[in-house]
Amino acid sequence: FASGEFDGLTVVVTAGPTWEAIDPVRGLTNRSSGKMGYAVATAAMEAGAKVTLISGPTALPDPERVRTLRVESTQEMHDAVHTHIVDADIFIGVAAVADYRPVRAADGKIKKTLEKMTLELERTPDILASVAARKPAPFTVGFAAETENLEQHARQKLEAKKLDLVAANRVGADIGFGTDENSLLLVEPGAVTELPMQPKAKLARALIRHIATRYRAKHTA
Ligand code: PMT
Numbered sequence: 001f002a003s004g005e006f007d008g009l010t011v012v013v014t015a016g017p018t019w020e021a022i023d024p025v026r027g028l029t030n031r032s033s034g035k036m037g038y039a040v041a042t043a044a045m046e047a048g049a050k051v052t053l054i055s056g057p058t059a060l061p062d063p064e065r066v067r068t069l070r071v072e073s074t075q076e077m078h079d080a081v082h083t084h085i086v087d088a089d090i091f092i093g094v095a096a097v098a099d100y101r102p103v104r105a106a107d108g109k110i111k112k113t114l115e116k117m118t119l120e121l122e123r124t125p126d127i128l129a130s131v132a133a134r135k136p137a138p139f140t141v142g143f144a145a146e147t148e149n150l151e152q153h154a155r156q157k158l159e160a161k162k163l164d165l166v167a168a169n170r171v172g173a174d175i176g177f178g179t180d181e182n183s184l185l186l187v188e189p190g191a192v193t194e195l196p197m198q199p200k201a202k203l204a205r206a207l208i209r210h211i212a213t214r215y216r217a218k219h220t221a
Contacts, residue, residue, distance in 0.1 A: 005212035006049035010088045012081060012138075013041040014095035014127065016056035019072045022119065023106040030096050031177035034058030036143075036169075037094030039204035041066045044092070047208050052084045056095055074098050074124035081127055085138060090215060092141040093128045096177070100124065129161040137162075139215050144168040144187075145176060154187040164188070165214065167207060186210060 015037020020028040034055055041053040042063045053068045054077055062068035069084070071077045074097050085091060100121035110117075132140040142163050144154045147170070154168035168185040169176050176182060183197040184207060195206050 004048045005209065006044055006047035006090075009049045009090060009215075011041075011044045011049040011051045011090045011092065012054065012085050012088045013037055013044065013051060013092045014054045014056075014077060014081065014097075015041065016058040017096050018056045018074045018077055018098045018124075020074065020098050020101035020124070021072075021105040022102050023108065023110045025109055028098055028101065029057070030098070032056070032058075032096035033178045034060045035178070035180065035200050036182060036204070037092075038063050039200040040092055040094050040207065041068075042201070043204040043208040044090075046205070047212065049090075052088075054080045054084065054095075074101060074127070078125045078127045078130065081131060085131055085134065088138045090139045090141070090211065091128075091131045092143075092211070093131070094143050095127075096145065097127060098124050126161070128163070132162050139164050139211070139218065141165045141167060141211060145171040147172060150185050151187060151192060154185065158187055158189070164218070165211065188214065 016034035017030045017032040038060055041051050045051045045066050051066045053066050055070055069080050071080050101124050103120045103122050128142045140163050144157050144166050146153045146168055150168045154166040158166045166187045168187055169182055171177055181197055182200050182203055184195045186193040195203055
């Protein structure tokens with residue numbers, strides 16, 4: 001693997017799930033293990049970048065030679081991203097961020113006194129869209145987890161959030177989340193590239209090579 005493609009560049013990567021507290025011992029989260037995002041952070045480091053990884057709760061050790069910051073909620077991930085994105089050249093949002101959070105978290109453990117209860121949820125901040133809206137914006141890459149119409153949904157995200165690239169993956173009960181292998185459809189203005197099913201480490205290196213080419217084309221244009 002040709003190292004040096006990212007020499008001198010600063011990259012911020014998000015990974016893992018977020019955790020939205022319901023009370024001190026319960027929360028809303030999802031099945032992201034962090035494997036894909038940690039592989040992307042490592043591949044960017046191997047290509048020569050200075051990498052900050054902002055990770056939700058995972059069972060994985062910090063990747064070597066990557067500055068790793070641990071957060072829990074979407075709000076904490078959002079704030080950490082905006083603190084560290086200031087001088088960054090590239091942002092890659094691999095985290096499976098919660099779209100909704102409880103309107104308020106209970107201070108104490110909720111007791112099971114009711115037969116039925118309703119949780120009121122509100123939208124979380126959109127980290128990816130807020131990064132792409134910065135002036136100047138870094139080269140911004142989003143991931144899209146879809147169960148169907150991969151390319152169409154990815155292209156909608158690309159355009160709605162004004163991204164440079166969307167890496168779409170098919171997800172289901174036993175694909176995408178938590179697995180050791182993945183495949184990606186890279187959706188860009190005017191182009192679609194398929195990266196076939198392979199171990200996440202190898203896939204991440206192919207993604208980083210692709211981003212390096214596009215980043216250079218954009219910045220020498
Ligand atoms: O962690 P693994 O087990 O290895 O699994 C990898 C993965 C399946 C989680 C990963 O490959 C992946 O697809 N990550 C994105 C999952 C996701 O949340 O997709 P989405 O379509 O809901 O979100 C689209 C994009 O917006 C993502 O880049 C996400 O980081 C970002 N987002 C979403 C909501 C929000 N409030 N803020 C965001 O920044």
